[in-house]
Amino acid sequence: MTFRIRPARPEDLSQILRIERLSFPSPWSGEHFQKEFEKPYALFLVAEGEERILGYGCFWLLAGELQIANLAVDPAWRGRGIGEGLLREALCLGRARGAVRALLEVRVGNLSARRLYEKLGFRIEGRRKAYYRDTGEDALLMSLSLTESQENLPCRRGSYITRETRKFE
Numbered sequence: 001m002t003f004r005i006r007p008a009r010p011e012d013l014s015q016i017l018r019i020e021r022l023s024f025p026s027p028w029s030g031e032h033f034q035k036e037f038e039k040p041y042a043l044f045l046v047a048e049g050e051e052r053i054l055g056y057g058c059f060w061l062l063a064g065e066l067q068i069a070n071l072a073v074d075p076a077w078r079g080r081g082i083g084e085g086l087l088r089e090a091l092c093l094g095r096a097r098g099a100v101r102a103l104l105e106v107r108v109g110n111l112s113a114r115r116l117y118e119k120l121g122f123r124i125e126g127r128r129k130a131y132y133r134d135t136g137e138d139a140l141l142m143s144l145s146l147t148e149s150q151e152n153l154p155c156r157r158g159s160y161i162t163r164e165t166r167k168f169e
């Protein structure tokens with residue numbers, strides 16, 4: 001199956017919201033996502049395939065850091081390289097735009113997300129006690145340097161291949 005990563009468009013929002021509600025105990029609202037189109041520092045990407053939105057990510061480029069604000073894949077399409085594809089693309093774009101570090105917070109119990117971040121080289125930097133108000137769970141703060149030579153993060157223009165082929169606009 002082929003999927004491609006492209007910038008999100010307002011008409012994608014209903015599909016994004018469906019995935020968001022299936023993915024998080026405290027989902028972002030439509031207004032929250034709408035603001036991502038207006039923030040000059042935001043990078044809002046979707047993965048599209050089979051004529052539908054399969055996943056999305058919201059990333060913020062602030063003060064030389066790329067923050068992973070949101071990332072989710074349709075539950076029916078998980079485990080096929082789509083989350084990894086979105087994250088790799090954001091890291092490459094962030095690095096190309098001058099980010100020297102990528103940062104994120106993840107629930108301690110979110111093992112699939114933690115494995116994904118570890119696979120791309122993120123390391124645990126700290127822990128925030130009871131960070132998530134909905135469940136009281138701790139957050140792990142993870143970071144990745146984007147300045148070092150990153151064999152793990154090849155940024156080929158135009159045709160990065162994950163486990164599935166993907167195309168670029």
Ligand SMILES: CC(C)(COP(=O)(O)OP(=O)(O)OC[C@H]1O[C@@H](n2cnc3c(N)ncnc32)[C@H](O)[C@@H]1OP(=O)(O)O)[C@@H](O)C(=O)NCCC(=O)NCCS
Pocket residue numbers: 023024070071072073074077078079080081082083084085105106107110111112113115116117119
């Ligand atoms: C986290 C999430 C985005 C991963 O997306 P995905 O498309 O399913 O992940 P991928 O198929 O790209 O997997 C990439 C790597 O992540 C890890 N991973 C993904 N799912 C995993 C699982 N169920 N168990 C263990 N590791 C997993 C693996 O290291 C995998 O690499 P591998 O297949 O070579 O072992 C997805 O599970 C999701 O949407 N979760 C709910 C929302 C969420 O938690 N977002 C992150 C908030 S911090």
